[in-house]
Amino acid sequence: MKYIKWFKEISAKDVSSVGGKNANLGEMYRHLAPLGVKIPNGFAVNADAYRYVLSYNNAWEKLHKILDPLNPEDVEDLQKRGKAAREVVYNCKIPDDLKKEILEGYESLKKEYGKDLSLAVRSSATSEDSPEASFAGQNETYLNIKGEEALLDAYKRCLASNFTDRSLHYKYDNGFDYFKVYLCVVVMKMVRSDIGSSGVMFSIDTETGFKEAVFINAAYGLGENVVQGTIDPDSFYVHKPTFKKGFRAVLKRRLGSKELKMVFSEEISVANLAQEYTKNVPVSEDDRKRFCISDDDVMVLADYAIKVEDHYSKLAGYFKPMDMEWAKDGIDNQIYMVQARPETVESRKRGAILEIYHLLEKSRVLVEGQAVGMKIGAGKVQVINSVEELPSFRPGNVLVAETTTPDWEPVMKTSAAIVTARGGRTCHAAIVSRELGIPAIVGADKATEILKDGEEVTVSCAEGEIGKVYEGILRYEVKKIDLSSLPRPKTKIMMNLGNPDMAFSLSHLPVDGIGLARMEFIINEYIKAHPMAIKHPEKTDDYTRKKLDELSYAYKNYEDFFIKTLSEGVGTIAAAFYPKPVVVRMSDFKSNEYASLLGGKFFEPKEDNPMIGFRGAARYSHPLYEEGFGLECAAMKRVREVMGLENVILMIPFCRRVDEGKKVIKTMEKYGLKKGEKGLKIYVMCEIPNNVVLVDRFAEIFDGFSIGSNDLTQLTLGVDRDSRIVAFDYDEKDEGVLEMIKAAVEGAKRNGRHSGICGQAPSDYPEIAEFLVKIGIDSISLNPDSVLRVLQFIVELEKKL
Structure with missing residues (x-):
């Protein structure tokens, strides 16, 4: 045929003849459908057809008359001339031979999918979906089209949308000639996501440029609401390296409000194509509080995204992140790819x-x-x-x-x-x-x-x-x-991090991993509830149980909510720096801080000095908290064994005595975390003088030491750092404190154990960073805002030593 081409005949090289959307659908249909990526069949009405329609109706001259004087920066002029140009095109007659080809294509699709087939009729511009410009949302799409008359009308409306106000301005901004961008059209099987779900996804994190995650947005109904921002969708991340190794788990998720879903109007006809052929209806409160797709669906989408990215990267000869649209059919429950194009923001960034x-x-x-x-x-x-x-x-x-x-x-x-x-x-x-x-x-x-x-x-x-x-x-x-010009010191430079939301953006910093990932932020900000209240809601009150119901509504039960939320928070940090080591400290709230969590007052003792009270290792095997610690262990087991993030090293805080250390290791094993199994390492915080005095004994139990200079200073000097009256006596540079740090590092070395520091001191004081390098500490973990400053300082220092 002269004017239509089937997807099986089209490749990514055909943009100039069939437009970006058609070219990418054809590329995927030919090469990715055999690999399990579902693509609805269809055909392209090509650029020759567009030129033919305009020439047949003598429309070119009329369009030049309207658009040659256009000032795109004058919004009123743009609106007036854009409307006139669209009317010229829409009023064109489709030549009989072109009409015949389009309708024959429609008949072929009905033979493949059945006579009740409905169509998606979508614009596909010849400059669309290029690395230079996405043309996202510039031209029109018509969905659920049935019947010959409706199909031909939708085709003309797509052609006319080449001159929407937004499309004209976009062409102007990106240096395209209004008359050299030809409007092709996609005619494909309609995926009935109006009674299913749909969304968009990227094979890269769109905000940070983090390359190792698939980012998925999802909502009920047709995808237009997600694209246009009418609703707040659910979102999911999947970590590509561990997915490729066979691990199947959501890395991170966020529940969107999804107030509306777009569905089809009751009757589709040529008349209401000019009006509204879709409508938004409210989503029930029950559905809004649940994720609109399952974890299994997320895995299917991640598989599609990775296959699409791998294929296009191989085709291009370099890494090519992709921007994709998908739809889940509410009739056959299958997920289909309905569009793919190069990601146009992060992929254009150059250098470091x-x-x-x-x-x-x-x-x-x-x-x-x-x-x-x-x-x-x-x-x-x-x-x-x-x-x-x-x-x-x-x-x-x-x-x-x-x-x-x-x-x-x-x-x-x-x-x-x-x-x-x-x-x-x-x-x-x-x-x-x-x-x-x-x-x-x-x-x-x-x-x-x-x-x-x-x-x-x-x-x-x-x-x-x-x-x-x-x-x-x-x-x-x-x-x-300029990260490319930064030299790296011999001393490992790591980072302290508690907020998973910052992990992807900070992953670009030149660090050797995370020296301290704090659980407390995740529990406080995302879980909000005391672990024992999760485990024993019957010991709380009606208010607490109601709040727990609200927090965990989208999950199987309270425990599922806790374990998934904590594991995904920690997992996000671990994935951002994978495969570099990420040291995760088990919860180190003090009793007054635990009490402030939802339901905490039912489980926490009141202490006069919580700083040296019921905290850290003492809690983990104690009857008042052991079951809560069991939930923490279950979450960390999920991070390592289900999510595949075996770069996570666990760390025990505030371990006062050797016997306490042994008891903690035994308790962790009871809950499925056995030291040495599947490469699991367990460190201990070195923050109590007894950790230093008995460093050789603690080295028999733990794989490494991370010096917590904040508490070590406090307990060496006998100063409560939270007390304003004696705050002047709190000094990490004190000679006694430095001797304790030196003894800890030497003890670790003597026993072949890792030594690091994760306290505040090296971030604040260059002289302490210098002292640590000179005594040969293995790693220094810094706050994000001081990483580059201290790194450069240490590089210069090591040159002199």
Whole structure:
């Protein structure tokens, strides 16, 4: 046939003749369907057909007359001329021979899938999905099309969408000739995700450029809500290296609110193609509180994403991260790939220049949402409620809206930052702001109500996954570091980290792993409940049980919630630095801190001095907490054996006595964590003088020592560091403290055990870092903000030694 080509006849090389979407669908259909990636069959209506329709109807001259004088920066002119151009194309007649080919293709699909087949009719531009420009959302798509008349009408509407306001401006911004981008059309089997689920996924983390994770967004119904940011979707990560080794586990998940799902209107006809052929309906409260796809579904999607990325990388000859769309059919329950294209933001970054934005001051937080990018922007708020208000937007302001669509792009690129009340990290506002390099916060509930026109604000996306809008214009700095030129010292430089949300972004720092990953942050921020309340809810009250029900609603039970949440938090940190060692400290809350957790007051004793009370190793085999420790062990066992992150080393805090150490090792073995089995190493914190005095005895029990200089200083000098009255006596540089550290390092070496430090001291004092290097410590673990400074200092020091 002259004007249509079946997917089996198309490859990625055919973009110029069938457009990006068709070319990628054909490439996957030919090469990935045999590998188990499900692709709905279909055909392309090619670029020759587009040129034929316009020439047959003498439309080129009319379009030139309309568009040659266009000023894309004038929003009103853009809207007026875009509408006129679309009318010219839509009013074109489809030549009979082209019409015949399209309808014959439709008949062939009905023979393959049955006479009740419905179609997805989608635009596919010849410059679309290139590494230079994604053309995401620029042209129209029509779904659930049935009947010849509806198909032909949808085809013409797709052609006309080559001249949407957003598409015209996008072409202008990216240097494309309006008349040289030809609109091809995809005609394919409709995947009935209206009664299933759908979403988008990337084979790279879109915010940080972390290459070793698949990032999946999912929602009920058709995918448009996810793409446009109408709803807050569920999200999932899968770690590629361990997946390829055969481990099947979600690395990280987040429950979205998913208030709406897009379904089809009752009757599909040519008439309502011009109106609304889909509608949004509310999602039940029960469904909103559950994940919309199963872990098994996530694994299928991860498998698809990895296969797609591997294939395209092999095709290109270099690493090629991909941006994909998927749909789960509610009839056959199968998951289909419905689009793939090169990721267009992180893949264009070159070199090893790391930009770190850092707020120098803080103020009242006005709203919070999901951070997009890792930058900071500031300016005056301007709330835009509709497309009609776009011409009034003043460049340099902070754009605040319920959500954005591609029509908004001309003003989005002039904003200092973007804040939307709805949407997830793969919605339109997120995708465009990434391409533009503008900080954005999406899903900031009630942002359009709370933020007022003219109000000065600072939008910070540099503090993890939660983006914050601060009151006022705040000072911040931007550090640019060329990582490629940084030499590495002989002493291992590691990092202290507790917040999993920062792990991917910090993974680019030149460290040798994590010297201290703290469980407390994960328990406090994500679990929020006392482990014993999880284990024995019957010993709490009605309020606590109600809150536990709310927290764990999306999980099998309370324990499943605790184990998965803790393991995924720790696993995210371990995956970010895989296969480098990640030392995870078992929980080290003090009794007053444990008591502040949900249900904690029912299980914790009241102590006069919790700092040296019921904490650390003493708790783990004690009847008051052993079952809670068992949950921690179950989570760590899951990290290592189910998630495959065997780079995790476990560490016991505040172990006072040798016998206590032996008891802890025995308790861990009872709960499935046997030292030495599957390479499991167990370290001990060296933070009590007795750990130093009996270092040889402790070395018989544990695989390594990590010096906690904070508590070691406190207990060596007999100073409560939390007491303001005697705070002046707390000094990590004290000669006695340094002698204790030296004895600990020498004892570790004498016994062939690892020695490291994870306390605050080397981050704050260069002279202590120098002292540690001179005594031959194996590793120094630093706070993230001091890694580069101390690393460079140690490199210069080692040159002199």
